[in-house]
Amino acid sequence: MESFTAGLISLEEAQQKMLAQLTPIADAENVSLAAAAGRITAKAVTSPIAVPPFDNSAMDGYAVRLADISHGEPLPVAGKAFAGAPFSGEWPQGSVIRIMTGAPVPAGCDAVVMQEQTETREGAVVITAPVRPGQNIRLTGDDIQPGHVVLEAGTRLGAAELPLLASLGIAQVSVVRKVRVAIFSTGDELQPVGEPLAEGAIYDTNRFAVSLMLNKLGCDVIDLGIIKDNPAALRAAFAEADRQADVVISTGGVSVGEADFTKTMLEELGAISFWKLAIKPGKPFAFGRLSHSWFCGLPGNPVSAAVTFYQLVQPLLAKLTGLQKSALPPRQKVRCASALKKSPGRLDFQRGILRQNAQGELEVQTTGMQGSHVFSSFAQANCFIVLERERGNVEPGEWVEVEPFNALLEA
Numbered sequence: 050m051e052s053f054t055a056g057l058i059s060l061e062e063a064q065q066k067m068l069a070q071l072t073p074i075a076d077a078e079n080v081s082l083a084a085a086a087g088r089i090t091a092k093a094v095t096s097p098i099a100v101p102p103f104d105n106s107a108m109d110g111y112a113v114r115l116a117d118i119s120h121g122e123p124l125p126v127a128g129k130a131f132a133g134a135p136f137s138g139e140w141p142q143g144s145v146i147r148i149m150t151g152a153p154v155p156a157g158c159d160a161v162v163m164q165e166q167t168e169t170r171e172g173a174v175v176i177t178a179p180v181r182p183g184q185n186i187r188l189t190g191d192d193i194q195p196g197h198v199v200l201e202a203g204t205r206l207g208a209a210e211l212p213l214l215a216s217l218g219i220a221q222v223s224v225v226r227k228v229r230v231a232i233f234s235t236g237d238e239l240q241p242v243g244e245p246l247a248e249g250a251i252y253d254t255n256r257f258a259v260s261l262m263l264n265k266l267g268c269d270v271i272d273l274g275i276i277k278d279n280p281a282a283l284r285a286a287f288a289e290a291d292r293q294a295d296v297v298i299s300t301g302g303v304s305v306g307e308a309d310f311t312k313t314m315l316e317e318l319g320a321i322s323f324w325k326l327a328i329k330p331g332k333p334f335a336f337g338r339l340s341h342s343w344f345c346g347l348p349g350n351p352v353s354a355a356v357t358f359y360q361l362v363q364p365l366l367a368k369l370t371g372l373q374k375s376a377l378p379p380r381q382k383v384r385c386a387s388a389l390k391k392s393p394g395r396l397d398f399q400r401g402i403l404r405q406n407a408q409g410e411l412e413v414q415t416t417g418m419q420g421s422h423v424f425s426s427f428a429q430a431n432c433f434i435v436l437e438r439e440r441g442n443v444e445p446g447e448w449v450e451v452e453p454f455n456a457l458l459e460a
């Protein structure tokens with residue numbers, strides 16, 4: 050159908066071509082845990098201590114010695130052990146120690162009996178269930194041994210990783226230095242938010258989306274604002290961005306209109322690696338090299354800019370920072386509950402709502418209009434419906450692939 054889609058390169062080819070040229074940033078810095086959220090480890094982190102650091106009780110109950118409980122006699126309580134206040138006296142034969150969860154077990158203790166499996170008779174304790182040696186004792190180092198690698202190099206630090214480091218008493222962590230990313234929007238029609246809309250103008254959506262996503266990815270964002278569709282202004286913006294940043298991201302002006310100068314600038318000031326992909330939205334994406342930095346020219350349509358950021362810039366930043374985990378979530382096949390419009394020729398990233406149906410099965414529904422100017426489709430969506438390049442319309446009930454949004458697009 051779309052014969053003008055012949056010759057466009059596939060998304061996989063573009064991703065491979067881009068990633069093959071990049072070398073990870075080698076510079077690292079030490080930061081406090083509080084400042085490390087979203088950053089990526091520069092080297093493996095090993096544990097300085099054992100976890101747990103001492104044998105301790107998993108239950109509130111009684112520390113016992115097996116020899117003492119074999120007769121079934123009531124046993125007097127010889128003392129108490131609390132988390133933070135261990136039992137420190139002599140433990141006489143034929144007695145138990147009252148113990149709380151997390152308290153160090155007293156020397157010689159064979160097991161902890163939870164208090165629900167005991168009865169108290171005249172101040173002494175009777176055990177009412179069989180006791181297994183070692184039960185309810187959490188042994189030193191059963192979670193982590195000293196010297197054990199707890200995080201590999203290239204791990205993003207989030208709500209699972211940072212508390213783990215805190216539990217080991219690690220106050221500082223070596224992370225890859227932040228990627229410096231210069232961004233600007235291009236377009237004579239663009240207006241920043243905060244003023245009434247002038248005749249023929251539209252608000253600048255893209256700089257907001259791009260800088261938010263870059264912040265989430267832990268980058269240093271250099272915001273160069275809105276640049277007019279004018280070669281001199283664009284030349285200056287490109288040069289300034291190239292001077293300051295590792296990566297330069299523009300939006301708009303990357304197609305073939307008479308006010309589209311992005312590609313010309315990239316040709317003039319650097320070298321194009323590829324332009325025009327077989328994806329929808331996002332066809333006119335351009336990637337190349339300026340004097341010092343990598344350049345990504347995102348299309349102006351806001352959905353196209355967000356999709357290309359997600360599918361191409363995100364893997365680029367992952368490679369630069371040495372991230373080991375795949376930047377993009379795995380896709381899965383589910384039934385589509387809606388009819389979808391699709392022309393063969395480009396891999397399509399429609400916005401969908403993935404949910405459980407009444408039968409408990411996952412299914413996906415469209416968010417409605419899918420034009421590359423329809424940014425509202427992102428607000429309800431929680432996934433991309435990824436439709437193969439040569440596929441046509443989809444009827445309700447057909448299988449489709451979905452790619453759940455990762456944290457970049459989720460609130």
Ligand SMILES: Nc1nc2c(c(=O)[nH]1)N[C@H]1C(S)=C(S)[C@@H](COP(=O)(O)OP(=O)(O)OC[C@H]3O[C@@H](n4cnc5c(N)ncnc54)[C@H](O)[C@@H]3O)O[C@H]1N2
Nearest residue numbers: 234236252253254255301302303304309332348349350353
């Ligand atoms: N003859 C052709 N025309 C177009 C083609 C094509 O292959 N042949 N491709 C279309 C596709 S696909 C896309 S996507 C767009 C890409 O256009 P540009 O990257 O040149 O972007 P602009 O022309 O500057 O703007 C397009 C559209 O988006 C609006 N826009 C731009 N920047 C922003 C912003 N920061 N915030 C909100 N909206 C923005 C702009 O006003 C336009 O409506 O080209 C097609 N044309």
Ligand code: MOO
Nearest residue numbers: 330331332353421
């Ligand atoms: O590729 Mo454009 O992004 O279809 O609108």
Ligand SMILES: [Mg+2]
Nearest residue numbers: 302304306309
């Ligand atoms: Mg254009």
